[in-house]
Amino acid sequence: MTEKQSDEYGFMATLDGTRLVVTDSDGGGDRFDAYTRSEAVDAIERYIERCAHMFADQMADDLFDEDMEEETPDVPHG
Numbered sequence: 001m002t003e004k005q006s007d008e009y010g011f012m013a014t015l016d017g018t019r020l021v022v023t024d025s026d027g028g029g030d031r032f033d034a035y036t037r038s039e040a041v042d043a044i045e046r047y048i049e050r051c052a053h054m055f056a057d058q059m060a061d062d063l064f065d066e067d068m069e070e071e072t073p074d075v076p077h078g
Contacts, residue, residue, distance in 0.1 A: 020043055
């Protein structure tokens, strides 16, 4: 079978037969079995969602000190 690939926004998906490999520009990746286009979409989406959560968590770490407690700031009501 011919290997196919797509590269979008720092993510790459490669399909070789039914073996789907999804990677990101940070060197992470995962392998999935994808027998249909719909299964490939679902697998790619799950991988990107996991990455989005990880990226958001890392960005929040950059914005807040570890010692800061997570609390809601007082907002005046008026």
